[in-house]
Amino acid sequence: MWRIAVVIACCFGLPRVGRADDGTLLSDDTWRYRPGGDLAVNAGLAFGFPAALPTGLATGLGAGVSVGQGLAWGARAAWVSATESSLAWTVTHSDLQLRVTGAVNRAAGRGTLGLRLGLGGTLVHESRLRNQGMRAGLTGSDLESSAYKMLPAADLDAIVALHVAGPWLLVTSGGPSLDVLDGKLRAGWNAQLGVAWQP
């Protein structure tokens, strides 16, 4: 009962006239271009060809950090996953892409164009499920199996970044990738669409 009394007292005892907030979130300054600093952090949706599966589209999330402007170095990580089936198997590959990157960037208006080389490895987690195995009563390794493997890998990405608001940029990147699986070179591709923060 006393709570109700407090609420009523606040309503009638502390009257205020409603007015607009002075601290507006958006202003003309918000959209004004200003060059960012050396540090850039980005994250977004990642797509690509699975590192070790012969088919499919891997999707997931990626993030990276770089330091520098014209010449930048940094690190990137992305986790993408793809599930595909054959008659006998349903195979899920989860790829954790870990790269050390070096990039060449050039400002162009509000945007930045760049070319980024990434070297590192892709940690592949494979999960295989024997189709119809549960119905047939299979258990253990006959039913499902999993394995990890680290593959040496490299990416070459073209980067387009657009300063949108304050320190925030819209960033897209993509390009070919290579990894080594069972001693053989495999070609693929990667792409990412996301945002970057460059204070």
Next chain:
Amino acid sequence: MKRAVVVLALAGCGDLSGFGGAVPPLATVRAEVAGDFAAVRLPGKAPALRVALVWGAQWLTEPLCIRPPDDASAAAAIAAGCRDPFGFVPARVAVDAPLEADGSATLSLFDLPGADVMVGDVTARVAYASVVVYDDLDGNGTLSLGQPNRLNGRELGPPDTAPPAADTVYAASFVTMTEPDTRLAFREGAFNLGAAFYPRSGCGDPLPSFSLVSAGGFSAAEAIAAQLRGELPKEPPGTCREETTDAPVALTYRRPAELHEVACEELRTDSSIRYREPPSDQPDMTRRTMACAKIPDFGTGTASGTIQLVVSGRSDDACIGLTHYVLRGCRNDPMCALPQWDITATPPTWWPCPVSAVGQ
């Protein structure tokens, strides 16, 4: 840091298989054949014995085959043209393997039985298979299922010609419910004995998924008596077994004449009959048994004593069956209101039966 390096190093030792590598079978069945093959072997070229796993069909015999015959000629035609109503009827060959010199074979199943060979709904359904040893006479590497050799009718629809059984069966684990049998069962969900699919009343339920089930078999008289009581015939006590597929399936060579129906499939499994209009020229009745028989109506009087001519297959056919001729009727119903043919006024000269209906 060191720990991360160790984890990554170990991770690198894994082996990715993708879609490759060996595919484990969903079930493996071992067959062991015993007996004197030479004693039962048919003359001919050197046999190429193989073992097949054959899923069974749900099949109902036609009414004429289970009704008391009208006379001796009808009884002879039934004996020559009706298959064992308790027998195993094949639906599909699932897998095939050569029989080794030591009389063993391993059948690896990589596919589950399809819904068309499983009886019951998705919460309780079962499929049964027979393990069959045969001579692959046509050399196609699989058991070729035959069909009854029925006579053609007059111009209505495509002829019902069927391939003869090309292979000779020498052993089967499940021939008929009136003999001891061992079957591969695939059970999904619960088990519904009331479905009466190759029933094993008195035995335990098949194990979930794949299992081998055995029963001692009941007599035809016991089956009829149980049916009259509204029950399923009981398997003899102590003859039932339900075990995993780790156990081998034991088979014994038998004379092919005792087993030919194991490789004979049926186009119609619901006891319905395809009636034919008799052709104007007499069909070749060589080595066939025929009889004039009333169309069975189980006492309802709907058939009004209408007579049909039933003709068995040839005595040397691998698969037996009956051809049904009527002077008036439709393909699926001889008593249809609007007959597809009516030649009662002008029956063929060779027609051996009464033209008009006879009293019941």
